[in-house]
Amino acid sequence: MINDQSYSGIGRELNITPQQFSDWIKKRRPIPQERVRLLSNYFGVEETILIDHQYFVKPLTPISRIELHKLLLDQKLTKLKAEEVSEEDIGPFLEKKKQLEQEYRDQLRLTRMATILEKGDERAGNILDMVIDELESGRMDELSNKLRK
Structure with a gap:
């Protein structure tokens, strides 16, 4: 959403086939190091956010999904502010950030409740x-x- 691209669009840009994406997401095979580097650079995040120690895609828990989304959104906001984009155009991104922060607090509560019940x-x-x-x-x-x- 943040980059206005689909998996296939990102794949075309980075020369990654939909089948490769599918294999990585379904953990049929690890992501090659050079592809991890490409993806990391593309999204502007550390490689460790994307993969585990065996180069398989890290599972996205509800909390880590929100954290990653917030990180990417913050990057987008920084870029927009540097480009001196109008507040009106930045507004939807700020609203999304506010929504993600609420989702994060709610998810933390749910996780805490689940931990209590699991005891x-x-x-x-x-x-x-x-x-x-x-x-x-x-x-x-x-x-x-x-x-x-």
């Missing part, structure tokens, strides 16, 4: 259920008061 303590699950029930019913003030006590 298998039934009491924690019951407490979370009660809190969720209160939130869903719209009794935010009551819940807030109860938690302060």
